[in-house]
Amino acid sequence: MAPTGSAQGGVLSSRQIQAMAEAGAIRVSAPLAAGQVQPASLDLRLGPKAYRVRASFLPGKDRRVGDILSALAYDEISLDGEGAILERGCVYVVPLMEGLSLGADVSGAANPKSSTGRLDIFTRLIADGGDRFDEVAPGYIGPLFAEVSPRSFSVRVRMGSRLNQLRFRARGTDAGQGSVVLNDAALAELHKKTPLVDGELNLRDGVVLRVALGAEAFGGVIGYRAQKHTDVIDVDRIGAYRIDDYWDRLPARDGRLILDPGDFYILASRERLAIPPDLAAEMAPMDAAIGEFRVHYAGFFDPGFGAAPDGRPGARAVLEVRSREVPFILEDGQYIGRLVYERMAEKPEALYGESGVSNYQGQGLKLSKHFEAG
Structure with missing residues:
Protein backbone atom coordinates (compact mmCIF):
# COMPACT_ATOMS: atom_id res chain seq x y z
CA MET A 1 0.00 0.00 0.00
CA ARG A 171 7.42 7.11 10.07
CA GLY A 172 10.84 5.82 9.08
CA THR A 173 12.43 2.65 10.42
CA ASP A 174 15.97 4.06 10.65
CA ALA A 175 16.40 4.90 14.33
CA GLY A 176 19.38 7.11 13.54
CA GLN A 177 17.64 9.47 11.13
CA GLY A 178 16.34 11.80 13.84
CA SER A 179 13.29 14.02 13.61
CA VAL A 180 11.94 14.89 10.17
CA VAL A 181 11.34 18.45 11.45
CA LEU A 182 14.42 20.65 11.07
CA ASN A 183 15.48 22.49 14.22
CA ASP A 184 16.89 26.00 14.21
CA ALA A 185 20.50 24.82 14.10
CA ALA A 186 19.80 22.69 11.03
CA LEU A 187 17.94 25.57 9.36
CA ALA A 188 20.81 27.97 10.00
CA GLU A 189 23.29 25.52 8.48
CA LEU A 190 21.04 24.89 5.47
CA HIS A 191 20.57 28.63 4.88
CA LYS A 192 24.35 29.03 4.45
CA LYS A 193 24.27 26.59 1.52
CA THR A 194 20.79 27.20 0.09
CA PRO A 195 19.19 30.53 1.09
CA LEU A 196 15.75 30.02 2.60
CA VAL A 197 14.91 33.74 2.58
CA ASP A 198 16.42 36.83 1.04
CA GLY A 199 18.22 38.90 3.63
CA GLU A 200 18.52 38.17 7.33
CA LEU A 201 17.43 34.78 8.66
CA ASN A 202 15.38 35.02 11.86
CA LEU A 203 14.77 31.78 13.74
CA ARG A 204 12.37 30.85 16.52
CA ASP A 205 11.37 27.19 16.25
CA GLY A 206 11.29 27.75 12.50
CA VAL A 207 11.96 30.60 10.08
CA VAL A 208 10.27 33.76 11.32
CA LEU A 209 8.52 35.97 8.78
CA ARG A 210 7.83 39.70 9.12
CA VAL A 211 4.94 41.65 7.66
CA ALA A 212 5.53 44.17 4.85
CA LEU A 213 3.64 47.43 5.40
CA GLY A 214 6.01 49.97 3.86
CA ALA A 215 5.01 52.12 0.89
CA GLU A 216 7.89 50.78 -1.20
CA ALA A 217 6.82 47.13 -0.94
CA PHE A 218 3.99 46.90 -3.48
CA GLY A 219 3.63 50.28 -5.13
CA GLY A 220 1.73 51.95 -2.33
CA VAL A 221 -0.92 49.26 -1.65
CA ILE A 222 0.15 47.09 1.28
CA GLY A 223 -2.88 44.82 1.57
CA TYR A 224 -6.56 44.17 1.06
CA ARG A 225 -9.55 44.07 3.43
CA ALA A 226 -12.60 41.98 2.58
CA GLN A 227 -15.79 43.93 2.03
CA LYS A 228 -18.78 42.92 4.13
CA HIS A 229 -21.56 42.82 1.51
CA THR A 230 -20.67 41.28 -1.85
CA ASP A 231 -21.93 38.90 -4.50
CA VAL A 232 -21.31 35.16 -4.35
CA ILE A 233 -17.95 33.75 -5.51
CA ASP A 234 -17.86 30.51 -7.49
CA VAL A 235 -14.80 28.65 -6.21
CA ASP A 236 -14.25 26.96 -9.61
CA ARG A 237 -14.19 30.17 -11.69
CA ILE A 238 -10.67 31.50 -12.26
CA GLY A 239 -9.93 35.18 -12.96
CA ALA A 240 -13.63 35.97 -13.11
CA TYR A 241 -14.09 38.68 -10.47
CA ARG A 242 -13.08 42.34 -10.12
CA ILE A 243 -10.95 43.07 -7.08
CA ASP A 244 -12.78 46.28 -6.17
CA ASP A 245 -16.14 44.49 -6.02
CA TYR A 246 -14.93 42.38 -3.10
CA TRP A 247 -11.90 44.05 -1.52
CA ASP A 248 -10.82 47.44 -0.19
CA ARG A 249 -7.26 48.31 -1.15
CA LEU A 250 -5.19 49.43 1.83
CA PRO A 251 -2.74 52.28 1.15
CA ALA A 252 0.56 52.50 2.99
CA ARG A 253 0.36 54.80 6.02
CA ASP A 254 3.57 55.36 7.95
CA GLY A 255 4.29 51.66 8.09
CA ARG A 256 1.28 50.89 10.28
CA LEU A 257 -2.03 49.10 9.90
CA ILE A 258 -4.78 48.93 12.53
CA LEU A 259 -6.58 45.59 12.39
CA ASP A 260 -10.28 45.94 13.20
CA PRO A 261 -11.74 43.00 15.17
CA GLY A 262 -13.45 40.49 12.92
CA ASP A 263 -12.23 42.00 9.64
CA PHE A 264 -10.26 39.83 7.24
CA TYR A 265 -7.02 41.04 5.64
CA ILE A 266 -4.65 39.83 2.94
CA LEU A 267 -1.07 40.95 3.60
CA ALA A 268 2.38 39.71 2.59
CA SER A 269 5.72 38.95 4.15
CA ARG A 270 8.76 41.19 3.88
CA GLU A 271 10.89 38.17 3.08
CA ARG A 272 10.99 36.39 -0.21
CA LEU A 273 11.42 32.69 0.37
CA ALA A 274 12.16 29.42 -1.38
CA ILE A 275 11.43 25.86 -0.29
CA PRO A 276 14.28 23.45 -1.17
CA PRO A 277 13.32 20.46 -3.35
CA ASP A 278 13.84 17.90 -0.57
CA LEU A 279 11.81 19.79 2.04
CA ALA A 280 8.21 20.79 2.67
CA ALA A 281 7.10 23.62 4.94
CA GLU A 282 4.05 24.66 6.90
CA MET A 283 3.10 28.06 8.31
CA ALA A 284 2.65 27.84 12.07
CA PRO A 285 1.33 30.51 14.43
CA MET A 286 3.63 32.66 16.49
CA ASP A 287 3.21 32.72 20.25
CA ALA A 288 -0.18 34.25 21.03
CA ALA A 289 1.58 36.61 23.42
CA ILE A 290 2.93 38.68 20.49
CA GLY A 291 -0.52 39.92 19.50
CA GLU A 292 -4.24 39.27 19.41
CA PHE A 293 -4.49 38.15 15.80
CA ARG A 294 -4.52 34.95 13.79
CA VAL A 295 -2.44 34.57 10.65
CA HIS A 296 -2.42 32.15 7.74
CA TYR A 297 -5.37 29.81 7.41
CA ALA A 298 -3.76 27.88 4.53
CA GLY A 299 -0.37 26.75 5.64
CA PHE A 300 1.26 24.21 3.28
CA PHE A 301 4.25 25.17 1.12
CA ASP A 302 5.38 22.58 -1.44
CA PRO A 303 8.96 21.69 -2.42
CA GLY A 304 10.17 24.16 -5.03
CA PHE A 305 7.78 26.95 -4.02
CA GLY A 306 9.41 30.33 -4.53
CA ALA A 307 12.45 29.03 -6.37
CA ALA A 308 13.58 31.71 -8.86
CA PRO A 309 15.49 30.83 -12.08
CA ASP A 310 18.67 32.28 -10.58
CA GLY A 311 18.34 30.03 -7.54
CA ARG A 312 17.51 32.84 -5.11
CA PRO A 313 14.29 33.07 -3.02
CA GLY A 314 11.63 34.56 -5.26
CA ALA A 315 8.16 34.52 -3.63
CA ARG A 316 6.61 36.18 -0.64
CA ALA A 317 4.33 34.40 1.80
CA VAL A 318 0.80 35.74 1.51
CA LEU A 319 -0.78 36.13 4.93
CA GLU A 320 -4.45 35.72 5.79
CA VAL A 321 -4.94 37.77 8.93
CA ARG A 322 -7.82 38.37 11.35
CA SER A 323 -7.71 40.25 14.65
CA ARG A 324 -9.44 38.57 17.55
CA GLU A 325 -11.14 40.62 20.25
CA VAL A 326 -9.60 44.09 20.14
CA PRO A 327 -8.15 46.47 17.51
CA PHE A 328 -4.46 45.76 17.03
CA ILE A 329 -1.69 47.84 15.47
CA LEU A 330 0.68 46.03 13.11
CA GLU A 331 4.02 47.70 12.40
CA ASP A 332 6.12 47.25 9.28
CA GLY A 333 8.62 44.46 9.93
CA GLN A 334 6.74 42.99 12.90
CA TYR A 335 7.04 39.24 13.41
CA ILE A 336 3.82 37.67 12.16
CA GLY A 337 4.39 33.98 11.47
CA ARG A 338 6.95 31.21 11.17
CA LEU A 339 7.68 28.43 8.73
CA VAL A 340 8.35 24.92 10.04
CA TYR A 341 10.36 22.74 7.64
CA GLU A 342 10.10 18.95 7.29
CA ARG A 343 12.12 16.48 5.27
CA MET A 344 10.48 14.79 2.31
CA ALA A 345 10.55 11.00 2.26
CA GLU A 346 11.84 11.47 -1.29
CA LYS A 347 12.25 14.38 -3.69
CA PRO A 348 9.08 14.84 -5.81
CA GLU A 349 9.30 14.01 -9.49
CA ALA A 350 7.98 17.50 -10.29
CA LEU A 351 8.41 20.49 -8.00
CA TYR A 352 5.92 23.28 -7.42
CA GLY A 353 5.66 25.30 -10.61
CA GLU A 354 7.06 22.57 -12.86
CA SER A 355 3.84 20.72 -13.70
CA GLY A 356 0.37 21.99 -14.44
CA VAL A 357 -0.74 25.48 -13.41
CA SER A 358 0.88 26.98 -10.32
CA ASN A 359 -1.06 30.13 -9.54
CA TYR A 360 1.23 31.49 -6.84
CA GLN A 361 4.81 30.77 -7.95
CA GLY A 362 6.85 33.97 -7.72
CA GLN A 363 3.98 35.78 -6.00
CA GLY A 364 4.09 39.12 -4.29
CA LEU A 365 0.97 40.54 -2.63
CA LYS A 366 -1.61 38.39 -4.41
CA LEU A 367 -5.28 37.63 -3.92
CA SER A 368 -6.72 34.24 -4.77
CA LYS A 369 -6.77 33.03 -8.36
CA HIS A 370 -10.47 33.93 -8.66
CA PHE A 371 -9.72 37.63 -9.17
CA GLU A 372 -8.53 39.54 -12.21
CA ALA A 373 -4.99 40.83 -12.10
CA GLY A 374 -4.58 44.46 -11.17
Missing part, protein backbone atom coordinates in the same frame (compact mmCIF):
# COMPACT_ATOMS: atom_id res chain seq x y z
CA ALA A 2 1.87 3.07 1.28
CA PRO A 3 5.64 3.19 1.49
CA THR A 4 5.53 1.36 4.80
CA GLY A 5 8.65 -0.02 6.36
CA SER A 6 10.98 2.37 4.51
CA ALA A 7 14.06 3.68 6.29
CA GLN A 8 13.45 7.27 5.18
CA GLY A 9 10.54 8.87 6.99
CA GLY A 10 9.04 12.22 6.13
CA VAL A 11 6.39 13.86 3.97
CA LEU A 12 5.30 11.63 1.10
CA SER A 13 5.86 12.77 -2.48
CA SER A 14 3.45 12.84 -5.41
CA ARG A 15 4.83 9.50 -6.66
CA GLN A 16 4.24 7.89 -3.28
CA ILE A 17 0.74 9.37 -3.02
CA GLN A 18 -0.10 8.03 -6.48
CA ALA A 19 1.18 4.60 -5.39
CA MET A 20 -1.09 4.75 -2.33
CA ALA A 21 -4.08 5.42 -4.56
CA GLU A 22 -3.19 2.54 -6.88
CA ALA A 23 -2.81 0.19 -3.90
CA GLY A 24 -6.14 1.19 -2.34
CA ALA A 25 -4.73 3.10 0.62
CA ILE A 26 -6.56 6.12 -0.81
CA ARG A 27 -10.12 5.07 -1.57
CA VAL A 28 -12.00 7.16 -4.14
CA SER A 29 -15.58 7.26 -5.38
CA ALA A 30 -14.30 8.47 -8.77
CA PRO A 31 -10.82 8.30 -10.33
CA LEU A 32 -8.35 10.95 -9.23
CA ALA A 33 -8.59 14.06 -11.42
CA ALA A 34 -5.77 15.79 -13.28
CA GLY A 35 -3.72 17.97 -10.97
CA GLN A 36 -5.24 16.52 -7.84
CA VAL A 37 -1.94 15.00 -6.70
CA GLN A 38 0.42 17.83 -5.78
CA PRO A 39 4.20 17.57 -5.16
CA ALA A 40 3.65 16.88 -1.45
CA SER A 41 -0.11 16.61 -0.91
CA LEU A 42 -3.45 15.40 -2.24
CA ASP A 43 -6.29 17.79 -3.06
CA LEU A 44 -9.56 16.53 -1.56
CA ARG A 45 -12.84 16.77 -3.46
CA LEU A 46 -16.30 17.58 -2.15
CA GLY A 47 -18.84 14.80 -2.58
CA PRO A 48 -22.40 15.09 -3.95
CA LYS A 49 -24.07 16.31 -0.74
CA ALA A 50 -23.50 18.93 1.94
CA TYR A 51 -25.18 19.07 5.33
CA ARG A 52 -25.87 22.34 7.08
CA VAL A 53 -25.36 21.90 10.82
CA ARG A 54 -26.08 24.04 13.85
CA ALA A 55 -22.53 23.97 15.14
CA SER A 56 -19.04 22.66 14.55
CA PHE A 57 -18.22 19.34 16.21
CA LEU A 58 -15.67 16.58 16.65
CA PRO A 59 -16.85 12.98 16.85
CA GLY A 60 -14.47 11.84 19.58
CA LYS A 61 -13.23 8.32 20.20
CA ASP A 62 -15.34 5.43 18.84
CA ARG A 63 -17.94 7.73 17.24
CA ARG A 64 -18.69 8.14 13.55
CA VAL A 65 -19.24 11.46 11.83
CA GLY A 66 -22.24 10.08 9.93
CA ASP A 67 -24.05 9.20 13.16
CA ILE A 68 -23.55 12.71 14.53
CA LEU A 69 -24.70 14.26 11.27
CA SER A 70 -27.98 12.37 11.56
CA ALA A 71 -28.65 14.15 14.84
CA LEU A 72 -27.26 17.62 13.98
CA ALA A 73 -28.00 18.19 10.32
CA TYR A 74 -31.12 20.17 9.53
CA ASP A 75 -30.63 20.79 5.84
CA GLU A 76 -29.31 18.39 3.19
CA ILE A 77 -28.02 20.18 0.08
CA SER A 78 -27.25 18.66 -3.30
CA LEU A 79 -23.94 19.63 -4.88
CA ASP A 80 -24.64 17.93 -8.21
CA GLY A 81 -24.60 19.89 -11.47
CA GLU A 82 -24.20 23.61 -10.84
CA GLY A 83 -23.81 22.94 -7.14
CA ALA A 84 -25.12 25.12 -4.35
CA ILE A 85 -24.37 28.32 -2.44
CA LEU A 86 -22.82 27.96 1.00
CA GLU A 87 -23.86 31.02 2.96
CA ARG A 88 -21.44 33.21 4.86
CA GLY A 89 -21.54 32.55 8.61
CA CYS A 90 -23.09 29.09 8.32
CA VAL A 91 -21.43 25.74 9.05
CA TYR A 92 -21.58 22.80 6.64
CA VAL A 93 -20.19 19.28 6.73
CA VAL A 94 -19.47 17.63 3.38
CA PRO A 95 -18.53 13.96 2.89
CA LEU A 96 -15.49 13.85 0.62
CA MET A 97 -14.89 11.73 -2.48
CA GLU A 98 -11.73 10.34 -0.86
CA GLY A 99 -11.42 7.94 2.06
CA LEU A 100 -8.39 6.20 3.54
CA SER A 101 -7.02 2.81 4.46
CA LEU A 102 -3.67 3.76 5.98
CA GLY A 103 -0.84 1.58 7.10
CA ALA A 104 0.27 1.68 10.72
CA ASP A 105 3.23 3.95 9.96
CA VAL A 106 1.45 6.58 7.82
CA SER A 107 -0.55 9.51 9.19
CA GLY A 108 -2.27 12.49 7.58
CA ALA A 109 -2.46 16.24 8.20
CA ALA A 110 -4.82 18.59 6.37
CA ASN A 111 -4.89 22.30 5.57
CA PRO A 112 -7.05 24.56 3.42
CA LYS A 113 -5.73 25.09 -0.09
CA SER A 114 -4.09 28.46 -0.72
CA SER A 115 -7.07 29.78 -2.67
CA THR A 116 -9.48 28.61 0.04
CA GLY A 117 -7.59 30.50 2.74
CA ARG A 118 -7.43 33.67 0.65
CA LEU A 119 -11.21 33.57 0.23
CA ASP A 120 -11.57 33.28 4.02
CA ILE A 121 -13.33 29.94 3.80
CA PHE A 122 -12.77 28.21 7.14
CA THR A 123 -12.22 24.57 6.20
CA ARG A 124 -11.19 21.67 8.43
CA LEU A 125 -10.91 17.92 7.98
CA ILE A 126 -12.87 15.50 10.18
CA ALA A 127 -12.33 11.74 10.45
CA ASP A 128 -14.34 9.09 12.28
CA GLY A 129 -13.20 8.69 15.88
CA GLY A 130 -11.16 11.89 15.67
CA ASP A 131 -10.63 14.17 18.64
CA ARG A 132 -8.63 16.78 16.67
CA PHE A 133 -9.39 18.61 13.45
CA ASP A 134 -7.12 18.21 10.42
CA GLU A 135 -5.37 15.10 11.76
CA VAL A 136 -5.67 11.49 10.58
CA ALA A 137 -4.17 8.90 12.88
CA PRO A 138 -1.80 6.15 11.65
CA GLY A 139 -3.71 3.08 10.53
CA TYR A 140 -6.99 4.99 9.98
CA ILE A 141 -9.56 3.21 7.84
CA GLY A 142 -12.68 5.12 6.96
CA PRO A 143 -14.30 8.11 5.25
CA LEU A 144 -13.25 11.76 5.37
CA PHE A 145 -15.37 14.87 5.81
CA ALA A 146 -14.78 18.59 5.35
CA GLU A 147 -16.24 21.15 7.70
CA VAL A 148 -16.79 24.31 5.63
CA SER A 149 -17.73 27.73 6.97
CA PRO A 150 -17.41 30.75 4.63
CA ARG A 151 -16.46 33.78 6.73
CA SER A 152 -16.27 36.79 4.38
CA PHE A 153 -18.03 35.74 1.16
CA SER A 154 -20.84 33.33 0.35
CA VAL A 155 -19.49 30.81 -2.15
CA ARG A 156 -20.80 28.44 -4.78
CA VAL A 157 -19.34 24.93 -4.67
CA ARG A 158 -20.15 21.68 -6.45
CA MET A 159 -19.24 18.03 -6.35
CA GLY A 160 -15.55 17.82 -7.16
CA SER A 161 -14.65 21.29 -5.86
CA ARG A 162 -11.35 21.23 -3.96
CA LEU A 163 -11.14 23.25 -0.77
CA ASN A 164 -8.58 21.44 1.35
CA GLN A 165 -5.57 19.19 0.92
CA LEU A 166 -4.04 16.27 2.78
CA ARG A 167 -0.35 15.75 3.43
CA PHE A 168 0.89 12.27 4.37
CA ARG A 169 3.77 11.56 6.74
CA ALA A 170 5.59 8.23 6.97
